[in-house]
Amino acid sequence: MAIRARLKDLAAMEDKFVSGHGLCPGCGIPLMLRMVLRATEHPLIAVNATGCLEVCSSGFPYTAWKVPWMHNAFENAGATAAGVEAAYKALKRRGKLPGGDKKIKIVAFGGDGGTYDIGLQSLSGAMERGHDIVYICYDNQSYANTGGQRSGATPFGASATTSPAGSKIPGKLQWRKNLTEIMAAHGIYAAQASVSHWKDLFQKAQKAIEIDGPAFINVLIPCPTEWKTKIEDGVQLAKIAVESKVWPLYEVENGKYKINYYPKKEVDVTEWLKPQGRFSHMFKPGNEWMIEEYRKKVLEEWDRLVRLTKV
Amino acid sequence: MATKRVLNGNAAIAEAIRQINPDVVAAYPITPSTAIVEYIAKFVSDGLMTTEFVTPESEHSAMSMCVGASAAGARVFTATASQGLALMFEILYIASSLRLPIVAGIANRALSAPINIHGDHSDVMGVRDSGWIQIHSENSQEAYDNVIQAFRIGEHKDVSTPVLVTMDGFILSHAIQDMFVEEDEKVKAFVGEREPLYTLLDVENPITIGPIDFTDYYFEHKRSQFVGIENAPKVILEVAEEFKKEFGREYGFFELYKMDDAEVAIVVLGSTAGTAKVVVDELRSKGKKVGLMKLRVYRPFPAKEVADVLSNLKAVAVLDRAASPGGVGGPLFTDVRASLYEYTNKPILVDYIYGLGGRDIAPHHIAEVYDRLEKIAATGERGELLSYINLRE
Ligand SMILES: Cc1ncc(C[n+]2csc(CCOP(=O)(O)OP(=O)(O)O)c2C)c(N)n1
Ligand code: SF4
Ligand SMILES: [Mg+2]
Numbered sequence: 247m248a249i250r251a252r253l254k255d256l257a258a259m260e261d262k263f264v265s266g267h268g269l270c271p272g273c274g275i276p277l278m279l280r281m282v283l284r285a286t287e288h289p290l291i292a293v294n295a296t297g298c299l300e301v302c303s304s305g306f307p308y309t310a311w312k313v314p315w316m317h318n319a320f321e322n323a324g325a326t327a328a329g330v331e332a333a334y335k336a337l338k339r340r341g342k343l344p345g346g347d348k349k350i351k352i353v354a355f356g357g358d359g360g361t362y363d364i365g366l367q368s369l370s371g372a373m374e375r376g377h378d379i380v381y382i383c384y385d386n387q388s389y390a391n392t393g394g395q396r397s398g399a400t401p402f403g404a405s406a407t408t409s410p411a412g413s414k415i416p417g418k419l420q421w422r423k424n425l426t427e428i429m430a431a432h433g434i435y436a437a438q439a440s441v442s443h444w445k446d447l448f449q450k451a452q453k454a455i456e457i458d459g460p461a462f463i464n465v466l467i468p469c470p471t472e473w474k475t476k477i478e479d480g481v482q483l484a485k486i487a488v489e490s491k492v493w494p495l496y497e498v499e500n501g502k503y504k505i506n507y508y509p510k511k512e513v514d515v516t517e518w519l520k521p522q523g524r525f526s527h528m529f530k531p532g533n534e535w536m537i538e539e540y541r542k543k544v545l546e547e548w549d550r551l552v553r554l555t556k557v
Numbered sequence: 558m559a560t561k562r563v564l565n566g567n568a569a570i571a572e573a574i575r576q577i578n579p580d581v582v583a584a585y586p587i588t589p590s591t592a593i594v595e596y597i598a599k600f601v602s603d604g605l606m607t608t609e610f611v612t613p614e615s616e617h618s619a620m621s622m623c624v625g626a627s628a629a630g631a632r633v634f635t636a637t638a639s640q641g642l643a644l645m646f647e648i649l650y651i652a653s654s655l656r657l658p659i660v661a662g663i664a665n666r667a668l669s670a671p672i673n674i675h676g677d678h679s680d681v682m683g684v685r686d687s688g689w690i691q692i693h694s695e696n697s698q699e700a701y702d703n704v705i706q707a708f709r710i711g712e713h714k715d716v717s718t719p720v721l722v723t724m725d726g727f728i729l730s731h732a733i734q735d736m737f738v739e740e741d742e743k744v745k746a747f748v749g750e751r752e753p754l755y756t757l758l759d760v761e762n763p764i765t766i767g768p769i770d771f772t773d774y775y776f777e778h779k780r781s782q783f784v785g786i787e788n789a790p791k792v793i794l795e796v797a798e799e800f801k802k803e804f805g806r807e808y809g810f811f812e813l814y815k816m817d818d819a820e821v822a823i824v825v826l827g828s829t830a831g832t833a834k835v836v837v838d839e840l841r842s843k844g845k846k847v848g849l850m851k852l853r854v855y856r857p858f859p860a861k862e863v864a865d866v867l868s869n870l871k872a873v874a875v876l877d878r879a880a881s882p883g884g885v886g887g888p889l890f891t892d893v894r895a896s897l898y899e900y901t902n903k904p905i906l907v908d909y910i911y912g913l914g915g916r917d918i919a920p921h922h923i924a925e926v927y928d929r930l931e932k933i934a935a936t937g938e939r940g941e942l943l944s945y946i947n948l949r950e
Contacts, residue, residue, distance in 0.1 A: 289760035293625065304768030306778075314757040317767035318624050318651055325618035328611065329583065329625025330757055336580035336609035336631055337758065344630070344759040368621065371614030 248456075249287065251448045259284050260312075267310035268302040272477030274467035274484060275299050275384055277441040279355075282382060283313065285451035288349045293327040295360030296320035298391040298469075299384065320360050324369035327354035328377040335378075351380070351455050358385040358399035362425045373432040373460045380454045380461045383425065386469035394472040398423040401492075402543065403536045404524045406472075411527040416536060421543060426464045430498035435461040437497035441468065442485035446495055446506055453497075466493045474523020483521060489513040491548040496555075503554040515541045559737040559804070566729035569697040569736060570636070570662040570722070571596030573704040575606055576744040579660075580631035580751075583611045583622040585641060588674045589726035590664035593636040616641035620648040620659075627657035627719075628766050630756030632708065635659065638726055639666035642680045646687070652719045653688030654782050655767060658711035658751070661689075662704060663723040664730035665827075667914040675915020676726030678826065681855075682879040682888045688782065690720040690789055691856040693826045695812075698736040700724040702806055703853075705744055709796045712751045716792050718785035725828040725878075727915060739804055747803055786857050793854060810859035812851040815841055816866065819848030821904075821930035824867070824893055825876040826852050829911075829918055836923040847927050852889070860896035868897060870904040871934035874926045876946075878912045886943050905939050911946035922946050 249255065262283040269275055275298065283290065292315045294300040300317045303310040318326040331352050337343050343350075356365055361383040369381055388406060389395040396406035402421045405411035409418035430436040435457050439447040447465060454461035466487055468480030475483060487493035490513040495506040516537060519525040528536040564572065571593050574582065584594040600606040609631075613619040616637050623633045637645065642663060652659055665681050667673040681691060690710060694700040703722040711720040724730060755764050770778055790810070797808040812830070815837050816822060823833055830851035840847045850866060852859075867873050875894075877887025885891055890908035897903045909926060911918050926946070933939055 291629075291757050291760070301769050304765055306768045306770045306774050309765040309768060311765055312763060314760055314763040315765045316625065316628055316757055317769075318621055319647060322618060322621035322648065325613060325621035326625035328613070328618075329581070329622030329627075330629045331625075332581045332583065332609045332611050332622060333626035333629035333631035333633075334758060336607075336626075337629070339607070339609075340580070342580075342630075344756060345761050348760075350758065350760060367614060368618045371618055374614070375611065 248452060249284065251445050256284050256448070262312045263303070264310050264312060266308060268305065269298060270471050272468070272470040272480045273298070274386070274441045274469065274480050277481070278382070278384055278447065278465050278467060281444055281448045282353065282451045285448055286351055286455045288351050289313070291330055291350060291352045292316070293318070293323050293330060293352065293354040295323035295354070295356035295365060297357035297360050299355055299357070301391055321364035322368045323354040323356040323360060323365055324372035324381060327352050327379045327381065328372040328375065331377045331379050352378070353380045353382060353455065355382050355384060357390065358383060358387060359389040359397045362398035362423050370432065373429065373434050373462065376459055378459055380463070383462070383464045384467045385464055386467040386472065387422070388469060388472040390469050390472045399425065403528050403540055405527060406524070416527055416533055429462040432460070433501065434459065435497070435499050437463045438493065438495060439463055440466040440484045440488050440493055440495060442481050442488060443495060443507065450497060472524070475521055479521055483518065486513060486518045490515050490518045491544050492518050494548060494551055496551060503551065503557070505551065505555055515544055559739045561735060562738045563733050563735055564697050565731050565733045566694070566697045566700045566724040567592035567664060567731070568596060569701040570704050571600070572738055573701050573744070574634055575600045576741045577705070577708060577748050578606050578745070579608055579634045581609045581611065581626040582634045583613055583619045583626065584635045585613055585616045585619045585637065587616070587638050587641040589666055589676070589730040590636045590638040590662065592730070593662055593664070616644040617648060620645040620652065623659045624648060624652050624655065624657055627652070627659050628655065628756070629758045630751070630753040632712070632751040633659045634662070636662040638664045639668055639680045642684060643668060646684060649684055649687040649689060651767070656717040656782060656785055657719060658717055659719040660704060660707045660711060661719065661721045663721055664726045665723045666726040673914040674726070676728050677913045677915065678879040679913070681721065681723050684721070685856055685888060688718065688786060689856065690718055690786060692720065692722050692854055693852065694722065694724040694729065695828055695830045695851060696729060696736070697734040698806070700729060701736060701738070702800065702804070702808065705748060706796050706800055706808070708748050710789060710792050713792045714752070714754065715788040716785050717754070718789065728828045743803065747800070789857050790859065808853060810852070810854045810862050812853065813866065814849040814851065816848035816850065818846055820846040820870060821872045821927065821934050822848040822850055822867065822870055823874050823876060823923065823926060824850045824852060824889065826855060826878065826889060829876060829878070832918060832920055833923050836920045836927065840924070840927055845927070845931065855889070858892050858896070860892070863893060864896040864900055867893070867904055868900040868902050872930040873904040874907050874909055874930055876909050876911055880910050880913065905933050905937070907933070907939060907941070908943045909946050910943065916947055918946060
């Protein structure tokens with residue numbers, strides 16, 4: 247029986263990722279985990295790429311994980327999860343599972359660096375081979391753990407330590423990679439979610455875990471530390487990202503695109519950009535073009551997405 | 558009854574894997590080890606194996622999968638060579654540091670650049686400090702026998718460390734030789750089942766594998782990781798003893814060939830030992846007191862056992878099929894030399910680098926080395942520490 251997406255029920259469930267971890271105050275990662283780890287009744291094994299989540303949740307001799315958890319390296323969460331899945335399949339078939347036969351689900355977590363960039367090949371291979379795994383990218387748009395370098399997910403304009411806004415170059419000049427579509431192109435269930443929309447995230451996690459085969463979810467994770475925002479603003483900013491169409495909530499299932507949430511009123515991208523220190527230079531005189539470019543691209547991308555839902 | 562077969566090294570290793578039927582095989586093709594993976598794929602496709610056979614998109618992912626699968630309690634095998642082993646480098650350390658048994662079959666091959674597909678030991682020597690047990694083979698029979706023993710050694714609870722079994726690319730991987738293949742049931746019984754101490758799949762008893770250590774624990778953990786490979790020598794000999802009882806062939810850390818009264822000797826790894834034995838026989842027939850040490854276990858390095866044998870000789874040449882640019886001779890040489898340091902009686906040592914990129918080494922080359930050793934023994938004059946065999950300079 248599927249777990250109902252009711253806060254009351256979810257709140258009554260046991261936390262499998264517990265306090266004592268060292269993630270920053272206001273970090274969006276635990277919010278995402280709270281939903282994902284509740285999304286199945288089956289036992290779940292977590293695989294984690296190197297990054298904030300891994301470093302902050304496993305400092306020996308402590309662990310924040312109450313599910314079996316494994317960290318291998320930075321760029322191989324996809325392959326590692328696939329290896330665990332291959333072992334599970336083999337041992338299940340041979341009647342050698344510890345404690346007898348049971349259904350176990352394997353979920354990999356990687357940051358945007360570990361997923362969009364260095365781990366893309368490993369993830370793509372795992373998805374192409376059809377392993378029964380879920381891969382969740384917690385996208386904080388930055389190599390946060392190593393101090394905020396740019397990644398392929400860092401938005402246009404953002405100042406990062408390896409794309410600093412200087413007097414000649416105003417931050418990152420490239421648009422972010424569209425990873426969700428890259429994953430959808432593997433012919434798998436691929437979705438985009440945000441911690442601000444817990445129910446949508448929960449239901450997507452439920453669906454992804456339930457699917458007998460590979461699935462991918464890209465979750466926007468507010469990172470007050472690298473976005474240079476107030477600690478308490480995180481969830482609100484994630485919500486504005488959705489409302490301003492910067493981060494549309496959608497899913498691709500059996501090749502069909504579906505937008506899960508259509509913003510009800512116009513919210514301009516400046517509401518997303520303004521509160522974040524990493525975009526502050528875009529509001530300086532002479533840089534107006536950056537905001538215009540940003541707005542134009544966001545709306546173009548949204549229109550394209552809407553068109554895709556009609557194919 | 559064992560059956561006599563004519564197999565090349567790749568087929569011999571694949572045959573062992575068919576019999577062992579591991580839980581998971583994850584491997585990527587690269588010359589000269591490709592055929593191991595192809596044979597296994599065919600065995601699985603024909604229903605001769607029930608292994609979960611996966612074909613990752615790279616060797617990095619192949620080794621990453623092996624690590625995940627081994628942490629989940631599976632018996633795991635992979636095969637690779639050269640650039641593939643180099644691409645695995647990062648994860649080889651993780652495999653051994655997490656004390657995860659995995660067996661890797663290597664058809665060793667030169668490293669780029671220039672790109673070259675032929676056999677030498679640069680790839681396996683490049684990973685000698687990765688914490689993997691490293692076993693060399695002289696022929697198809699040994700490659701087969703070593704793979705069978707490797708599972709027992711690596712999965713032994715006191716060892717719990719990955720094992721690499723290597724044979725020389727092309728020279729062994731592609732050359733057919735007479736050998737014995739043991740009965741399936743006997744091999745299965747010999748290898749037994751893996752019994753992991755902890756596994757990710759034990760969901761009732763969740764464990765955290767691969768956490769971060771800070772300065773307060775890393776060093777202690779590192780030290781404790783070395784215990785596995787330190788325990789390996791005893792287990793290697795026990796497994797060899799049992800293997801001999803079961804299948805009749807004898808193994809140890811090394812094979813000594815006509816060493817009893819030898820005054821000079823060559824130390825070598827792999828297929829070149831076969832060539833050297835022919836030369837030893839020929840020189841022996843002329844009354845020369847020459848011998849050969851063919852090292853089988855390169856890691857853990859059997860330093861005391863090697864030195865005990867060599868210390869009473871007059872002159873010894875180490876033949877290295879890999880270089881250590883800027884170092885003090887090839888990797889095998891530095892290990893042999895270091896092993897002898899404590900001994901008062903010790904031979905004069907010289908090093909030869911040979912066979913890089915598959916360059917031939919012929920009996921007459923080896924005869925020249927023995928010739929020089931005899932001169933060194935007679936005069937006490939060493940000459941050059943490092944020389945090259947069959948190289949145009
Ligand atoms: C092969 C390799 N290259 C570089 C690093 C250094 N490194 C560790 S975490 C990290 C960034 C992680 O970024 P992301 O995946 O976005 O996760 P986050 O830190 O944001 O949670 C980097 C560059 C590494 N551990 N391994
Ligand atoms: S740096 Fe960002 S992602 Fe990392 S723990 Fe802090 S808030 Fe979370
Ligand atoms: Mg990140």
